Amino acid sequence: FMRRSRETYEKVGLACSEYKRKPFPGQVYNLGGESNTIKPSCLSCTHFKNEHCDIDVYDKIAARMEK
Secondary structure (H helix, E strand, C coil): CCCCCCCCCCCHHHHHCCCCCCCCCCCCCCCCCCCCCCCCCCCHCCCEEEECCCCCCCCHHHHHHCC
């Protein structure tokens, strides 16, 4: 399987139909002109707990992307 890196989590997050962004308090990080949006990523998804996808879609999406 793909190495679990920040980049992989972002690619899987973008491809995931179940992605649901965690609510972050006061989303004001990128004050340097970047848009204030958070990229879809497993790391910012409500289904991602303790470095694991609790609805088991990560492995399916990662496997599909490897091909």
